[in-house]
Amino acid sequence: MQVGLLYGGRSAEHDVSVSSAISVHQALLEAGHQVLPIAITLEGKWYLQTRGPGKEIQTTIPLSIRPGEGFFHNDTIVKIDAAFATTHGYGGEDGNLQGLCLLAGVPLAGCDTVSSAIGMHKDLASRLFNSHGIPTVATVVLDRYSLLQVEDYVMDQFALLSKQLGPHLFVKPENAGSSVGVRALRNAQQEQLVEAVRYAALYSERVLIQTLMEDVQEVECAALRTKEGKLVIAGPAVVIDPAKQEQGFLSYLHKYGANDTAYLELPSTVEEETAKAIRRYARKAFLAIKADGYSRIDFFLAKEGIFLNEINTSPGMTQTSHFPKLMGSIGYTLPDVLDHLLFDALTRAKQEQGRIYYPPTY
Numbered sequence: 001m002q003v004g005l006l007y008g009g010r011s012a013e014h015d016v017s018v019s020s021a022i023s024v025h026q027a028l029l030e031a032g033h034q035v036l037p038i039a040i041t042l043e044g045k046w047y048l049q050t051r052g053p054g055k056e057i058q059t060t061i062p063l064s065i066r067p068g069e070g071f072f073h074n075d076t077i078v079k080i081d082a083a084f085a086t087t088h089g090y091g092g093e094d095g096n097l098q099g100l101c102l103l104a105g106v107p108l109a110g111c112d113t114v115s116s117a118i119g120m121h122k123d124l125a126s127r128l129f130n131s132h133g134i135p136t137v138a139t140v141v142l143d144r145y146s147l148l149q150v151e152d153y154v155m156d157q158f159a160l161l162s163k164q165l166g167p168h169l170f171v172k173p174e175n176a177g178s179s180v181g182v183r184a185l186r187n188a189q190q191e192q193l194v195e196a197v198r199y200a201a202l203y204s205e206r207v208l209i210q211t212l213m214e215d216v217q218e219v220e221c222a223a224l225r226t227k228e229g230k231l232v233i234a235g236p237a238v239v240i241d242p243a244k245q246e247q248g249f250l251s252y253l254h255k256y257g258a259n260d261t262a263y264l265e266l267p268s269t270v271e272e273e274t275a276k277a278i279r280r281y282a283r284k285a286f287l288a289i290k291a292d293g294y295s296r297i298d299f300f301l302a303k304e305g306i307f308l309n310e311i312n313t314s315p316g317m318t319q320t321s322h323f324p325k326l327m328g329s330i331g332y333t334l335p336d337v338l339d340h341l342l343f344d345a346l347t348r349a350k351q352e353q354g355r356i357y358y359p360p361t362y
Contacts, residue, residue, distance in 0.1 A: 001342060003033045004071065004083040004106070006097070007053050008040040011089030012180040012203060020086035020317035021053035023324070024338065028084070031335035033342075036080060038063060038071075044091065048073060067103045082107040082345045084338065086317055089176055093314040094120040107349035109341040110293035111313040118289045119313035120175045123208060125289060126308075132288045134281050135307050137300065138165055141174070142197060142207045150201075154194050161209060162188075168212035171196040173204030184212055213309075217301040219270060221282035222315070222326035224294045227343045231286065234326040236278045236299065238265040264322050266329050270301070278306055285311050292348065293341050296323045 005028065007021030008014055021037070028035045037049040039057040048061040064072050071078040083106050085097060095117030101108040111119065118125050126136040140161060146153045154161075161169070171193070172182040181203035183196035193209070200207040221235035241262040268275065282297040285308055296315035300307040315323035317334070324334050332340075 001033045001081045002036065002079055003028055003342065004036050004038050004078075004080040005053065006038050006040065006083055006085040006087055006092075008042075008057065009087040009089070009092040009097075010040070010042055010044045011087070011092055012176065013088035014042055015055070016316055016318065017086050017088050017092065018053060018055055019319075020088075020321065023317050023319060023321075023334065024084060024086055025052050027334040027338055031339050033338075036078065038083075040087065040092070046071075048078065065100060065104045068105055070104050070106055080106055082109060082342050082349075084109045084342065084345075085314065088314055088316070089120075089180075094175055102352075105349075107345040109338075109345040111289075111291050111295065112348075115289045115291040116313050119291065119295070119311045121206075122172075122174050122310050123206070125311060128288050129285055129308055132284050134284055134288070135305060137213060137307050137309060138211045140165065140209045142209065144205050147197065147201050147207060150197050151194055154190050154197070158190050158193070161193075165209065165211045168214060169193065169196075170210045170212040171200050172208050172210070173200045174206040174208050176203040186212070213300045213302060213307065215302070216307075217270075218309075219278060219299045219301050220264070220322050220326065221279060221297045221299070222294070222323045223282060223286045223291070223297060224327060224332065224337060224340060225292055225344050226340050231283060232330070232332075233279045233282050234330045234332075235268065235282075236270050236275055237268045237322070237326060237329070238270060238301075239263075239322070240265050261320060263320070264325050266325065268329075274301070274306070281306060281308055289313075293344055294323070294337070296326070 005021055005025055007017045009017055025035055037053045039047050039049050041057055046063040047059050048063055049058050061073055066072055083101060087097060095113040098108060098116045099113040123141045129136050167187050169185045169188040181200045185192050185196060197207050218239040219236040221233055224232045226232055239262055278299055285297050286295055296312040298309040300309055317324060327337050
């Protein structure tokens with residue numbers, strides 16, 4: 001199969017995407033596929049690469065997209081049977097890329113436009129999870145109008161926020177990932193909260209203020225839709241973060257840095273009855289947002305119970321990423337996973353082509 005591997009993009013997670021693409025490129029080759037690396041620059045321009053993915057992007061073969069026809073270089077079509085994207089964040093994981101590929105007629109592995117958009121917008125996802133009986137972290141949302149007058153908002157609402165969420169707060173962009181733009185505030189003060197909200201707003205149109213979950217275990221599951229249509233859930237596994245006490249949360253640096261990098265405890269030490277409950281919640285969450293292909297679902301395990309933190313519809317695929325390790329723990333290699341995802345993409349494309357999208361005759 002000729003696979004277009006999309007990576008990079010206009011996102012704070014651009015470098016993570018490149019690292020994921022390097023791993024996926026090798027796995028696709030091992031699975032026997034031909035790979036066309038397609039790099040997306042920080043400016044959002046697309047270029048076909050004549051070598052494997054890397055931080056240095058060649059800009060000699062620009063690509064364009066034609067609705068209903070596919071990818072083109074000048075007037076020559078670039079033949080792609082299916083595409084796989086390791087893009088994260090804005091424009092790559094939020095439904096925009098997924099809708100673009102759908103309109104171009106290019107089967108794209110993973111979640112579709114709707115599930116990607118919901119999964120990326122964390123408050124929207126949490127509201128959906130709550131409606132399905134899945135506990136989530138207490139959250140207050142600041143929309144773009146509140147952010148225009150954030151000092152006034154915090155001054156007016158600080159007492160209520162402290163009563164509703166507690167003295168320790170966690171602030172993050174609604175639609176970003178990899179712990180970009182987040183702050184943990186122990187015994188939060190008004191000035192600290194204003195600064196944290198402004199920082200998060202650099203990355204997102206809306207900002208979430210949440211209860212800072214301390215004295216908890218962070219656990220993760222991986223979900224995969226197989227060729228047979230079965231939804232497989234791997235995990236949960238506990239995330240071990242050597243720097244959590246210092247940072248207060250799992251930071252970007254300790255997800256991807258060279259020192260004190262967080263890792264999964266495998267085999268899992270989660271008690272089996274609790275593990276079963278977490279897997280049930282992971283399955284319900286995947287189905288609640290109409291996800292397909294694959295996702296990683298993250299939880300907090302506290303003395304009060306299980307809380308779903310967020311779902312990631314385009315999880316990292318780097319050498320240290322948790323999704324491949326979770327799937328590997330139940331016998332699925334990365335080449336295996338990619339074969340299932342590409343098969344699913346082609347199956348969904350065929351089904352979409354068979355639906356009726358024209359007015360009925362009278």
